[in-house]
Amino acid sequence: MSEVLTAExxxxxxxxxxxxxxxxxxxxxxxxxxxxLMRIIEIGPKGFAEGQRQPVLFRDLTGSTEAVDGRKKAPVWQIVNIWEASPLFEQLIYHPGIVGAISQLTGMGDLQVxxxxxxxxxxxxxxxxxxHQDAPLWPSIEPMTPVSAWIPFADALPENGCMWMVPGSHKWGNQQAYLxxxxxxxxxxxFDRIGEGFEMPEIDGGSGVKGAGCDCGGDNCGEMTEVKPVLCPVRAGEVHFHHSLTWHGSPENHSPNPRPGLAIHYMTSDARYTGRAHPMSVHIQVQTGERMIDAGPHFPKVCQGGKPVAGPGKVTRSV
Ligand SMILES: O=C(O)CCC(=O)C(=O)O
Structure with a gap:
């Protein structure tokens, strides 16, 4: 497969x-x-008819139904598997520019969503x-799914809630309890106060943390021993990639501009079902310990033998 990302x-x-x-x-x-996306948001969590193809989950992620402490109600509309409700989004999960990059970043030729x-x-x-970190929130699959793609459909900037990330944090193991x-x-x-009070794990000293995604032999990971959060603005239509142990999050949006973003979380072919619960686990059609490669139609294969799969084909707007 031709390389999508440069070596740098x-x-x-x-x-x-x-x-x-x-x-x-x-x-x-x-x-x-x-x-x-706006068409689907307009349909809303309760608007899909029985039997109609629809997302797996559609809710306010924050659960904020009331104004708290005099602050405005601040929802984040979370739609899981929008690809199941929309041919356009379905085609996007197969995009060779995404799938090729994920293959390069994971070093794996077989990928599924x-x-x-x-x-x-x-x-x-x-x-x-x-x-948060992604992998600890996905207890149903092991080993962890290594890389996600994130695409905004309008500029994601500091003022409308672009993501923040902590460089090097993917090498510090599972720190979700601290987060x-x-x-x-x-x-x-x-948002930049995330490091206050965090006790850095021992990275080079045989704590086992180094094995959590880094095989540099200590040459690089010894350098990233401070929590220095950075803003990650992403322009409309660009794609941003993050590791599933990278610390990340995004603050409230108090600007006049909405912030529409889509994450696509990919699995490599070594992922197995652990039997533990997650909103996707009810759709997994294999037994505990079995490979997710056979988990069924909710988990499409997007790259096989290093070649991106074509996807369902010509995209038409659904009605
Ligand atoms: O859209 C966001 O701000 C957060 C997305 C996220 O947490 C992820 O892609 O893992």
Whole structure:
């Protein structure tokens, strides 16, 4: 397969745990995706008819139904497997520019979709996605799914809730218990405080952490021993990649612009079902311990033997 990312981009991803992969969709394609997303948001969580193809989950991720402490209600619309409700989104999960890059970043030629996930932060009152790592929140599959793609359909900038990431944090193991203690950080001006109170794990000293995604032999991972969060603005139609142990999150959106973003989380062919629960686990059609490669139609294969799969073909707007 032809290489999508440069060697320099791959090296940067290995070191930092994330990378902006550059333009993926042109202006017209991005506008079409945004219109399709708004069509589905308009249908709403309760608007799909019985038997109609629909997302697996459609909810406010924050659970914020009331204004709290005088602050506005701040939802984040989370739509899991929008690809199941929309031919346009279905075609996007097969995009060779995404699939080829994930193959390069994981070093694996066989990939399938774990699930996709829209996070739409409405204008003026969009909620926060608090600091987290992905892999610890996906207990149903092991080994962890290594890399996700993230595409905004409008510019994702600091003021409308672009993601933040912590360089090198993908080499610090599972720190979700610590991150759970920092869900108070929700605003743009608070987000860089994530490192306060964090005790850095021993990285080079045989703690076992180094094995969690890094095989540099200590040459690089010894350098990233400070929590230095960075903003990750992504322009409309660009694709951004992150490792499933990279610390990340996105603050509230108080700007006049919505922030529509789609994550596509991919599995490599060594993933197995653990039997543990997740919103996707009810759709897994294999037994505990078996390979996810046979998990059924909710987990499409997008790359086989190093070649991106074509996908369902010509995209037409659904009615
Ligand atoms: O859309 C966001 O702000 C967060 C997305 C996210 O957490 C992810 O892609 O893993």
């Amino acid at each position: 981009q791959v090296t940067r991803f290995e070191r930092n745990g994330f990378i902006n992969g550059g333009p993926l969709l042109d202006v017209a394609q991005t506008a079409e995706m945004l219109a399709e 774990w699930h996709d996930q829209v996070q739409y932060k409405p204008a003026n009152a969009g909620g926060a996605t608090t600091w 759970n203690t920092r869900t108070d950080l929700k605003l743009l001006e608070e």
